[in-house]
Amino acid sequence: MRQVVKNLAYSLSKPFSLNFLRKLSGEQFIFPLYHLVSNNPPAHVKNLYNVTPVKHFLNDLDFLLQNFQPASINDVINYIKEGKKSTKPFFFLSFDDGMRECYEVVYPILKQKGLEAAFFINPAFVDNKNLFYRSKISLIIDQIQKNGKIFELSDFLKIYPISTAKVIDKISTLKYSDIDIIEKAGKKIGIDFNEYLDTYKPYMTLLQIKELQENGFLIGSHSYDHPKFWEISELEMREQIKSSFDFIDNIIQLKVRSFAFPFSDIETPISFFNFLTEEIKLDVSFGTAGIKIDTEPVHIQRIPMDVELKSAERIIKKEYGYFVFKFLFGKNLINRK
Numbered sequence: 001m002r003q004v005v006k007n008l009a010y011s012l013s014k015p016f017s018l019n020f021l022r023k024l025s026g027e028q029f030i031f032p033l034y035h036l037v038s039n040n041p042p043a044h045v046k047n048l049y050n051v052t053p054v055k056h057f058l059n060d061l062d063f064l065l066q067n068f069q070p071a072s073i074n075d076v077i078n079y080i081k082e083g084k085k086s087t088k089p090f091f092f093l094s095f096d097d098g099m100r101e102c103y104e105v106v107y108p109i110l111k112q113k114g115l116e117a118a119f120f121i122n123p124a125f126v127d128n129k130n131l132f133y134r135s136k137i138s139l140i141i142d143q144i145q146k147n148g149k150i151f152e153l154s155d156f157l158k159i160y161p162i163s164t165a166k167v168i169d170k171i172s173t174l175k176y177s178d179i180d181i182i183e184k185a186g187k188k189i190g191i192d193f194n195e196y197l198d199t200y201k202p203y204m205t206l207l208q209i210k211e212l213q214e215n216g217f218l219i220g221s222h223s224y225d226h227p228k229f230w231e232i233s234e235l236e237m238r239e240q241i242k243s244s245f246d247f248i249d250n251i252i253q254l255k256v257r258s259f260a261f262p263f264s265d266i267e268t269p270i271s272f273f274n275f276l277t278e279e280i281k282l283d284v285s286f287g288t289a290g291i292k293i294d295t296e297p298v299h300i301q302r303i304p305m306d307v308e309l310k311s312a313e314r315i316i317k318k319e320y321g322y323f324v325f326k327f328l329f330g331k332n333l334i335n336r337k
């Protein structure tokens with residue numbers, strides 16, 4: 001539904017320039033968010049989100065550099081200090097999930113262009129110790145599509161009569177708390193997740209993360225092992241944050257304490273934001289709701305760039321169009337309880 005309204009807003013905003021829409025919106029500072037930049041979408045993500053091809057990413061950067069100034073981490077902190085107001089058009093990139101392509105593909109490009117950025121990591125996956133539960137799901141779906149032998153899996157999930165589509169549907173909807181079922185389903189279809197971790201090595205190592213930090217990039221928490229926060233209790237949410245910062249504080253001297261919500265910050269209570277600033281001493285947190293005004297003082301919404309594989313020009317103009325469109329209905333503000 002949101003995509004439909006966004007597309008409508010985009011169509012309506014087409015006759016106007018980005019500059020005009022940006023001025024009208026009053027939102028000068030944008031925060032594009034990516035996961036994985038690569039020409040070869042790996043099996044553990046290809047059923048989850050779009051992988052941005054290298055050329056596509058380079059074109060996005062060209063567009064951003066032509067229309068916005070690259071922001072430093074200090075600019076982000078100043079933006080917060082100024083009450084999330086900026087007189088200049090800025091962009092600041094971030095990359096979630098700590099995939100090894102962040103180090104191998106993104107890092108050299110950013111370094112060459114002299115751009116600062118943030119990388120949000122999950123300690124549970126660093127050094128390829130474990131695999132994100134959704135990535136396990138992606139691997140299972142990939143295996144089903146490859147060998148089509150779903151008899152055992154169908155029986156295990158009690159799907160009768162056997163239907164590949166229904167098995168994939170069921171697997172796709174398994175949750176963080178269904179990890180035992182996901183593990184067993186993997187075994188039934190002949191996947192060894194540990195072997196996959198050892199051979200493919202999807203994530204960055206500790207040494208690579210340290211190198212990024214030493215080269216001026218911001219390393220932040222993306223929770224401990226990436227649950228949907230609206231599916232766990234506030235106590236569990238706090239544990240996710242504490243254990244992730246225990247890990248990060250142990251390896252890195254953080255000048256800026258940052259956290260990006262896994263998936264989304266939807267339904268997050270104010271008490272949790274207070275915990276982040278008061279107990280974790282967080283300087284900045286990030287969501288994924290696009291261009292939006294957020295009433296939480298140190299919380300910033302980012303623009304997901306890989307939900308659909310469209311150019312940065314189109315996605316960002318659409319976001320501005322949507323923002324201005326919603327302004328007419330007073331729907332630009334995120335208010336929390």
Ligand SMILES: [Zn+2]
Binds near residue numbers: 096097222226
């Ligand atoms: Zn993530």
